[in-house]
Amino acid sequence: MAGVSGVIKTDNSEDLESGVAWDLYCLLYGLQNRGQASTKIITQMKNPSNEVYFYDGGIKYTPLRNIRSEDFIYAEKKGNGIVREVFDNKTLLDLYGEAGIGGVSNENIYKSNSLPYRFKMIAVGKDGWIENHLDIKEYLVQKDVPFKKETSEVEAFSKLFHYHYRRYASGKEAMKLCATGGHSAPKIKGNYSALALTPKSIVAVCNGKPIGYLIRDSRVYFASESAGAWSISEEINASNFEENWVDLNPGDIVEIFRDGKTNNVGLDSYLYRDSPDKTRNYESFETDKKVCSFEWAYFARPDSVIYNKEVGLVRKQIGKLLAPKVIKTIQEHGGDIDNCIVVPVLASGNWYAVGLCEETKMTFLPALYKNKYALKSFILDYQEARTREVLMKHIPSVNLLKGKEPILTDDSIVRGTTMRVIVDLVRAKAKPNKVHVVAGFPEKRYACINSPEGRKSLIARDFPLEKIRERIHADSLTYGEHQMWLDVLGKDYCYSCEFRKHENNEK
Incomplete structure (x- = not known):
């Protein structure tokens, strides 16, 4: 990027x-x-x-x-x-x-x-x-x-x-x-x-x-x-x-x-x-x-307008469409909806979280604080460096999350390593009852042609939904769906990382 x-x-x-x-x-x-x-x-x-x-x-x-x-x-x-x-x-x-x-x-x-x-x-x-x-x-x-x-x-x-x-x-x-x-x-x-x-x-x-x-x-x-x-x-x-x-x-x-x-x-x-x-x-x-549809999911600023579609409003609408699925998934995994609060994973998760809160009437709580001097962790070359950057970048509010069930809402899950570190950090520091995870974008199974690495780095390539949930240490996991993005964004954009190989991804 x-x-x-x-x-x-x-x-x-x-x-x-x-x-x-x-x-x-x-x-x-x-x-x-x-x-x-x-x-x-x-x-x-x-x-x-x-x-x-x-x-x-x-x-x-x-x-x-x-x-x-x-x-x-x-x-x-x-x-x-x-x-x-x-x-x-x-x-x-x-x-x-x-x-x-x-x-x-x-x-x-x-x-x-x-x-x-x-x-x-x-x-x-x-x-x-x-x-x-x-x-x-x-x-x-x-x-x-x-x-x-x-x-x-x-x-x-x-x-x-x-x-x-x-x-x-x-x-x-x-x-x-x-x-x-x-x-x-x-x-x-x-x-x-x-x-x-x-x-x-x-x-x-x-x-x-x-x-x-x-x-x-x-x-x-x-x-x-x-x-x-x-x-x-x-x-x-x-x-x-x-x-x-x-x-x-x-x-x-x-x-x-x-x-x-x-x-x-x-x-x-x-x-x-x-x-x-x-x-x-x-x-x-x-x-x-x-x-690329990922422009609206993550790359672009929320106040940008691309092809007459404001990025933040697209994310908000996806969050609203996700609401019934999120509630159902949390309940199926033993969660208490009345004890849940929606916590955006920093700026990229904000608008998904806003849409989710508007539809469910849950509390929106920005309880992950950002060190503004930290880098975007996905651009770093080594996993050890990425983990260290995530730990420095994300600071959970201990008192606000204690005994609650935060729904960590992010734009997507690519490798899964960043989300696992965040979930572990929230558990260790804030002592919540459960930690739920929501990703606005569907599972990325195939490498985007703009990916700095190949398909081997995508967690959804090798693991089904429940295995991904276990690997990121979450109590429940909900992804956005392809049809939701078609309904909000339209079909005239690239979604190949979800379901279709690019000719050079599988060499």
């Missing part, structure tokens, strides 16, 4: 005082939930003055000239940590540029497969997973394209885009060739969304991971999810959100130029707001990819 953002000015102004770095910072700050290990910003200034050469401050400056004798400065800053730790006020002021892209990642800056990567005058950042980046490298090496020894997915993407771009000089066409293949070059395989920064434009593509854009004040803002854009303008609110935020569908490509123009039929009129029906047409390509 990662987050990507982009900003391009469309008024042709090139003054230093109104660059895009602050906007990129705001977007990435709103996408921090998608990556906490590292972050990076790349900005681009056209026809720079000499003054931009004189300050370093940890920023890498690269002057380049294209075949039209236009001069550019590319400014890059990256670092391990969250956004506010890497970028300070001085840094942002010195990231000059009228266009730029940024990213957050759950990998460090030296291992990241997603953070923006610049090759010559092309920079690409992505979210998602590319399965054939080594095949792309092999092809491009034969074309005398240089590569690092340890090739990242985003390096392969950037260099493949550059390979097509220098032949066609159209970002839209280059991105389409990356996605579909052409002229003997391999296509990019996997589920992803991406932004490409060219000398003329920013190009966005959706091929199974969400991405959208917002048009405001002579600028176009791109982000992996809409929560990143709420802080851009005070004028954006619930009443006008749908008029401003545009989600790309799988197979969509859009290219926005520095002057606000685009190759895409109908988008010009939408961009300038002079079309009464605001028609939005895009370049598109054939794809069988669907946006």
Whole structure:
């Protein structure tokens, strides 16, 4: 999981005082939930003055000239940590540029497969997973394209885009060739969304991971999810959100130029707001990819709206649908409903718990406190590190849970190791009568193509429901059901981790 953002000015102004770095910072700050290990910003200034050469401050400056004798400065800053730790006020002021892209990642800056990567005058950042980046490298090496020894997915993407771009000089066409293949070059395989920064434009593509854009004040803002854009303008609110935020569908490509123009039929009129029906047409390509349903289950922020479905409200509705099943399961396992309280497992369980409480009239009690400096445990490499992080992150309220039957409500159960540690921690510290567990998402039996590990790490792969309950040390266990998600979210999204193998999961 990662987050990507982009900003391009469309008024042709090139003054230093109104660059895009602050906007990129705001977007990435709103996408921090998608990556906490590292972050990076790349900005681009056209026809720079000499003054931009004189300050370093940890920023890498690269002057380049294209075949039209236009001069550019590319400014890059990256670092391990969250956004506010890497970028300070001085840094942002010195990231000059009228266009730029940024990213957050759950990998460090030296291992990241997603953070923006610049090759010559092309920079690409992505979210998602590319399965054939080594095949792309092999092809491009034969074309005398240089590569690092340890090739990242985003390096392969950037260099493949550059390979097509220098032949066609159209970002839209280059991105389409990356996605579909052409002229003997391999296509990019996997589920992803991406932004490409060219000398003329920013190009966005959706091929199974969400991405959208917002048009405001002579600028176009791109982000992996809409929560990143709420802080851009005070004028954006619930009443006008749908008029401003545009989600790309799988197979969509859009290219926005520095002057606000685009190759895409109908988008010009939408961009300038002079079309009464605001028609939005895009370049598109054939794809069988669907946006992952886990975006609504866990990945996205609850205040994000993806395809007109607010994430928090989807989770709340799942919680309400789960209520009868939860009551039945607890009673079947000897629980006392009158002694139960609903305890969300931190932020990701909040909205499921709210829905469950509304339907059952049980008490909502946020009795697990979070150490806000802790990392997301699932991104850590080793089980020992994950367990240690969970123990530091979750702090149960001893007095509120003593003698009660807490219903620990979470978004999902993947490995089961985190939930087992939490259940054991609650039992040891708070001395409840029983501990029940509810997971909003159904059993994950097959590895998602965005999983950092394979199917071997999924507890539902090898164990039936009661065995999972025993292994996480819970008194009862209730999962959400596939039909519930179909009823709330719809069928046009990917649910393959529940019931269907992906072609590369079972090698």
